[in-house]
Amino acid sequence: MSDAIANLSRKEQVIRKAAELFKDKGYAAASMRDLAQLLGIEAASLYSHIKSKEEILRSLCFDMAAEFRKSLEEVEKQHVPASEKLRNGIIGHIQVMAKDLTASAVFMNEHRHLSEPYLRDFLLLRINYINRFKTIIEDGVRTGEFKNTIDKKLAVMTLFSSLNWMPMWYDPDSSIDPQALGDQLADMLVNGLKKA
Amino acid sequence: MSDAIANLSRKEQVIRKAAELFKDKGYAAASMRDLAQLLGIEAASLYSHIKSKEEILRSLCFDMAAEFRKSLEEVEKQHVPASEKLRNGIIGHIQVMAKDLTASAVFMNEHRHLSEPYLRDFLLLRINYINRFKTIIEDGVRTGEFKNTIDKKLAVMTLFSSLNWMPMWYDPDSSIDPQALGDQLADMLVNGLKKA
DNA sequence: TTTTTCTACTAACGATTGTTTGTGGATGTA
DNA sequence: TACATCCACAAACAATCGTTAGTAGAAAAA
Numbered sequence: 001m002s003d004a005i006a007n008l009s010r011k012e013q014v015i016r017k018a019a020e021l022f023k024d025k026g027y028a029a030a031s032m033r034d035l036a037q038l039l040g041i042e043a044a045s046l047y048s049h050i051k052s053k054e055e056i057l058r059s060l061c062f063d064m065a066a067e068f069r070k071s072l073e074e075v076e077k078q079h080v081p082a083s084e085k086l087r088n089g090i091i092g093h094i095q096v097m098a099k100d101l102t103a104s105a106v107f108m109n110e111h112r113h114l115s116e117p118y119l120r121d122f123l124l125l126r127i128n129y130i131n132r133f134k135t136i137i138e139d140g141v142r143t144g145e146f147k148n149t150i151d152k153k154l155a156v157m158t159l160f161s162s163l164n165w166m167p168m169w170y171d172p173d174s175s176i177d178p179q180a181l182g183d184q185l186a187d188m189l190v191n192g193l194k195k196a
Numbered sequence: 197m198s199d200a201i202a203n204l205s206r207k208e209q210v211i212r213k214a215a216e217l218f219k220d221k222g223y224a225a226a227s228m229r230d231l232a233q234l235l236g237i238e239a240a241s242l243y244s245h246i247k248s249k250e251e252i253l254r255s256l257c258f259d260m261a262a263e264f265r266k267s268l269e270e271v272e273k274q275h276v277p278a279s280e281k282l283r284n285g286i287i288g289h290i291q292v293m294a295k296d297l298t299a300s301a302v303f304m305n306e307h308r309h310l311s312e313p314y315l316r317d318f319l320l321l322r323i324n325y326i327n328r329f330k331t332i333i334e335d336g337v338r339t340g341e342f343k344n345t346i347d348k349k350l351a352v353m354t355l356f357s358s359l360n361w362m363p364m365w366y367d368p369d370s371s372i373d374p375q376a377l378g379d380q381l382a383d384m385l386v387n388g389l390k391k392a
Numbered sequence: 393t394t395t396t397t398c399t400a401c402t403a404a405c406g407a408t409t410g411t412t413t414g415t416g417g418a419t420g421t422a
Numbered sequence: 423t424a425c426a427t428c429c430a431c432a433a434a435c436a437a438t439c440g441t442t443a444g445t446a447g448a449a450a451a452a
Contacts, residue, residue: 026308028222028224031438031439031440032441033438033440041399041400041401042400042402044400044403044441044442044443045399045401047442048398049398109305150384151372151380153365154372154377154384161358161359161361162354162357162358164361169349184346184347185354188346188351189354206428227410228409228411229408239411240411240412240430240433241430242411243412244429244430249411393452395451395452397451398448398449398450400447401446402444403444404441404442404443405442405443408439409436409439410435410436410438411434411436412433412434414432415430416430417428417429418427418429419427420425420426420427421424421425
């Protein structure tokens with residue numbers, strides 16, 4: 001058991017450093033020798049811990065995807081108006097990202113370098129997640145909470161654009177903590193959708 | 197003269213194909229042999245038209261930057277309320293992107309692969325552009341057009357996140373034309389900022 | 393003790409990278 | 423005709439890529 005933990009621990013170190021590197025230079029421009037140097041070892045030594053470069057990317061992307069999914073599922077259980085459900089979905093999404101901003105940036109920007117069939121799987125997860133947010137918005141339009149004048153695809157894509165770029169500019173040491181950030185972002189986006 | 201046009205024409209073909217390739221695979225993962233193949237020539241032949249791979253990226257990034265700057269300068273001349281100025285700035289930004297969605301995507305996602313000192317120059321142009329939008333928002337807060345409860349950095353970054361991801365999902369053959377898209381996006385974002 | 397697990401090394405592989413050199417046909421201009 | 427420009431080629435360059443093979447010390451488990 002402790003072996004497994006120690007193993008995971010070192011492997012985890014490799015993956016986390018890789019996340020930083022992938023975020024900074026991009027997956028394709030980041031070499032295994034770069035990664036090894038950051039860890040103070042030789043490139044070949046990395047392969048004692050991971051099977052391939054892409055395995056690292058897969059692990060980062062699909063772990064984040066699972067977190068997002070889990071967060072949204074809890075929100076969907078709630079029996080609240082669509083506007084509040086959307087708001088809670090946004091806050092949940094922000095909090096998942098805030099827990100690991102580095103992995104979030106990789107998830108968002110580097111997933112396209114996954115090879116098949118992983119890329120297809122990833123994109124299916126993603127379209128499913130987006131569609132579930134779209135459903136919440138459509139519910140809100142139906143109940144009259146949201147404007148019916150705005151294109152729904154536009155609305156949901158604008159929402160995700162705002163959310164997904166957050167890891168690129170948010171500074172966790174800044175004056176806004178993740179909770180307040182989620183609140184303000186949700187307020188800004190939801191009130192932009194709400195009927196006047 | 198006609199020589200110059202023919203020359204520019206072929207060089208332009210190379211750059212535009214490169215933009216498509218860079219958008220699809222990312223700058224680092226796109227090889228000059230890939231690009232040559234798309235054009236039906238050998239990789240070495242590319243160097244009859246361009247000096248280096250990065251020269252293409254520079255050309256794409258800085259040409260777009262100039263377009264954005266030009267658009268914003270016209271908006272800044274207008275003597276209108278801040279909310280309308282912001283709205284027009286958004287519409288202008290969208291229209292510049294819509295004119296070349298491929299180059300816009302490269303501008304947004306691949307600029308980080310510029311080497312120094314070009315990267316520094318690019319980032320300075322960009323922060324300047326963002327700050328000028330921030331000024332418009334601050335003016336609006338001062339005149340009471342916009343809420344003063346929202347963090348201004350958050351507001352402006354959310355704005356740009358929404359705008360900058362548009363090339364990733366917008367389909368020019370869709371039902372929404374660029375003009376209507378700009379209108380709706382501006383409406384959605386500005387009314388989210390406006391006092392109730 | 394013996395055995396296993398973890399972590400790292402050196403050396404090297406075949407493939408691919410951006411780019412340079414030198415060449416030459418085709419086209420238009422003087 | 424003679425010259426210049428454009429555009430493409432084949433061949434090759436050093437550098438770097440992800441990865442494998444084989445080895446070994448150190449620590450933990452049996």
